[in-house]
Structures are given as structure tokens and as C-alpha cells.
Amino acid sequence: MINNMTHPYISFFYLVGIPGLEKFHCFISIPVCFLFVLTLVGNSIIIVTVKLEPSLHQPMFFFLCMLATNDMFLTCSTALKMLAIFWFDEHWIEFDACLTQMYFIHTLCIFESGILVAMAFDRFVAICIPLHYSTILTTSMVIKLGLVGLSRALFMVLPGPLLIKRLPYYTSYVIPHAYCEHMAVVKLASANTRINRAYGISVAISVTILDIWLIATSYIKILQAVFRLSSKNARSKALGTCAAHVCTILAFYSPALFSFLTHRIGKHVSPSVHIILASMYLLVPPSVNPLVYGVKTKQIRDRVLSLFSPLKITVY
Template sequence: MADNTTYNHISYFFLVGIPGLESVHCWIGIPVCLLFVLTLLGNSIIIATVKVEPCLHQPMYFFLCMLAMNDMCLASSTAPKMLDILWFDAHWIEFGACLTQLFFIHTLCIMESALLVTMAYDRYVAICTPLHYATILTTSMVTKLGLVGLSRAVLMVLPCPLLIKRLPYYTKYVIHHTYCEHMAVVKLASAKTLINRAYGISVALSVMSVDLVLIAMSYVKILQAVFRLSSQNARSKALGTCVSHVCTILISYTPALFSFLTHRIGKKVPPSVHIIFASVYLLVPPAVNPVVYGVKTKQIRERVVGLFFNTINFLKGKTLS
């Protein structure tokens, strides 16, 4: 890059990728690409299946479609640049583009958490007040819950790039990461960043703590309702409707919590390990979520299996002809 400064303010950042593993970047790019393709393919199938199957036109599956769309956007905001770095050594990213990526990544992560809360609420209403399910979770209510989650995410993350833009960046421009993460960008500023750090930490802690508490409260109520059922079969059926959601929660929050803790208190954790987990947090859940729901949802599973066999028969017909 010939010129990295504009009026004593850097105009580009340099994304290193995974420090210490530069020699195997090309190999690391293979699973990143596979996860990205699986995310786009799997979530597209989920959305298409819910759209064409009238029996899936229910709040639970509308929330699932929102989650699928959010996952595709999240993967699309990170994977292409990661592959540029890992495969083509395209490490430079323009200052404004970096802040844009930062905004979308953190907004979509908070939106993901909000959707997991609304899906927990959906299961709570379905199991604890089944007779009022249709009147409580109307299409209008589902839309409002989605908009509230999106509005919260945007309003909480928007100050981050705005606060960063007011900071001077004179000499440091190397980001030891695969994408523009808030704290990684803030650390490069040539000024005191207490406000940025405090705001970033407060947003992360408030989102995780509030959302996890709400999810936990929903499942406490669900378990209380389930154990009041007299039939073992009814208990199993009720809990079975929650399995997919619980798996999604574990897949989403486990690497997120590890990444958050190691970034702030895990001083002895190698940077490469932290960055790998931070990348896993953004790439694995979007790819795995459609698999979880596809396996646990009969209509989705049958649709995918049918599509698979139709494709094979089509290819066989083309070969024979």
C-alpha cells in the first residue's frame, strides 16, 4: 500500500489474519469456505422450505427464518474478507469499510441473541399457555418482536463506530485479527480509549446477561409446566420441541463466551487461539443451525431428502441421455 495516511489519519488497516499460522492460511481457508457455502445453502433451504410448506407457517418457523436470514448476513459480512486474507493475501481494508464491517458484525451478533430470546419465548407460550398461543403470537406480534430485536441491536452498536471515528489514528494500523472487531480496532487509537472500552464492555455484558437470564427464566417456566404433565409421552413431546433451540443456544453462546472472556481476562491464551475461537463464533453457528433444525424438524428433513433424491435422479437422467 503506497500511502496509508491522510492528513495524519490512517486511511487503511492491515488485517493480519491468524498470527503465527500464516504458513497454513491457504489450508485454513478451506474450512472457512466450506462453512460459508454450507451457511448459504442450508439457510436458503430452511427459508425456502418454510415458504412452500403451509404447515410450517407458524411463529416458531417464522423466527427460524429470521435466524436463517441473520446467519446468512453474518457469514457474508465476515467470510469473504477472511477468504481474501487467507487465500489472496488481500490484507488491507479501508478505514470506513472496516467500521462498516465492525458495525454489521456486532449488530448481527446482538440480533442473533435477540432471536434466541424470542424463540425461547415462543416455546414458553407454546408449552405453558398452549390455548392462547395463536392469539398471543400473531403474525403482527412476530414482526414486532423481530423489529424490536433489530432496533435494539442497531441502537446499541451504532455508537461504537461513531466513537471510533472521533479517535486519532496516526501510526498503528495492524489489526491482529481476521476481521474488524471492536476492541481490536479501539486498541490501535493514538489516544485514551476509556469511553470506547467501557461502552464496548457494557454492551457485551448487558446483552449476554440480560438475554441469558430471559432464556433461563423461560426454560424454568417450561420445565415447571412440563413436570406438571401426568403423561410421560406428553412430557417427552413437549421437551422434544425445545431440543433444537437448546442446541442452537449452546452452539451460539459457548464460543461467544469463550471469545469474550479470553479477549479480556485470558492473558496467557495465545492470540491465534483467541482469533480462531472468535472466527468459529461467527462461522460455525450459522452453518450448524440449519443442520440442527433440519434433523429435528420432520417437514424440513423430508423436503431436503426429497430435493436430494430429485437432484440425483435428474443427474442420472442427464447422464443416460
């Protein structure tokens, strides 16, 4: 689709969905819808639980609420358009709407990584310098860390759509993807995209390396502090407070790394596998995080069970 004859730029893109599996979109929509609902329900329960339970009004759980909120926005940014494609054949998306979706998806992914770094810092302070925990991680510090992570994500991703806006799009409008992903859109441009490609890879690598290094550094310090404890129970308790966070880190970075390597190295992997991996990377971690924290964190587990336990009827 084009705007007019004097300015023949494409104004709409066509999102294929899962290339090669178009006949199975209806069936693929089932797990997508399930993960979407599970994410919204699970993360809403986490947020409500933390809000209602005064004992959970601590930095660790404030970061968890940030993570839950971010996960819900991330899933909505991805799953709603995917379900529209799978259920109603709503493949077309406006150029600016596509760039907006792309911007939000990549911003929320980077913000999620920043939240995981902040949570690692929280565990470092709690275990390595517990006597100063309340003075270091104040409410204002939690807010500042959240704002720094969000600002970093907003400004790092902003050049992406701006650089794409300067590219001409004349003939190619079919995106072999289920959502507007940066490189999938860049590849359709009718011009040299070296700057766009360099920008995309530099952002991905810099964010991943920096955040994983900060998280790894925190946990090396944590393990050093834990193994200096004389009591086995104390060591077990200290490590137990990190279990949920470690599971969340693995759930976020493992599929991200696998998807990245598949796209860059897996030349013989079919496009459908590429897109499924890229989609699961955005849909699975947000749905898993509430389950992980619900199972691994006793305070949350006990509070949730009390909220959903049968009402006791007293007979007078």
C-alpha cells in the same frame, strides 16, 4: 497509510489474518470456505422449505427464517474478507469499510441473540399457555418482535463506530485479527480509549446477561409446565419441540462465552488461538443451525427429504 500531510490520519488498516500462522492461511481457508458454503446452502434450504410447505407457516418457523437470514448475512460479513486475505493477500481495508464491517458483525450478533430470545418466548407460549398461542403470537406480533430485536441491535452498536471516528489514528494500522473487531480497532488509537472500552464491555455484558436471563426464565417456566404433565409421552413431545432451540442456544452462547473469557482471562493463550476462537464463534453456529433444525425438527426433515428424494417415473 495517511490521507495527507496536513491531516495525517490513517485511512487504511492492515488485517493480518491469523497472527503467527500466515504461512498456513491457504490451509486455514479450507474449513473457512467449507463453513461459508455450508451456511449459505443450509440456511437457504431452511428458508425455501418453510416457504414451500404451508404447514410450516407458523411463528416458530418464521423466527427460524429470521435466524437463517441473519446467519447468512453474518457469515458473509466475516468470511468474505477472511477468504480474500487467505487466498489473494487482500489485507488492506479502508478505515470506513473496516468500521462498516465491525458495525454489521456486532449488530448481527446482537440481533441473533434477540431472535433466540423471541424463539424461547415462542416455546414458552406454545407449552405453558397453548390455548392462547394463536392469539398471542400472531403474524403481526412476530414481525414486531423481529423489528424490536433488530432496532435494539442497530442502536446499541451505533455508538461504537461513532466513538471510534473521533479517535486519532497516526501510526498504528496493523490489526492482528482476521476481521475488524471492536476492541482490536480501538487498541490502535493514539489517544485515551477508556470510553470506548467501557462502552464495548457494557454492551457485551448487558446484552448477554439480559438475553440469557430471559431465555433461562422461559425454560424454567417451560420445565415447570412440562413436569406437571401426567403423561410421559406428552412430556417427551413437549421437550422434543424445544430440543433444536436448546442446541442452537448452546451453539451460539458457548463459543461466545469461551472466546470472551479467553480474551479477558487467558493471558497466556497465543494470539493465533484468540483469533481462531473469535472467528469460529462467528462461522460455526450459522453453519450448525440448519443441521440442528433439519435433524431435530420432524416437519423440516420430512419436507427436505421429500424435496430431494429421487423423482418417481411413472410408466404408462
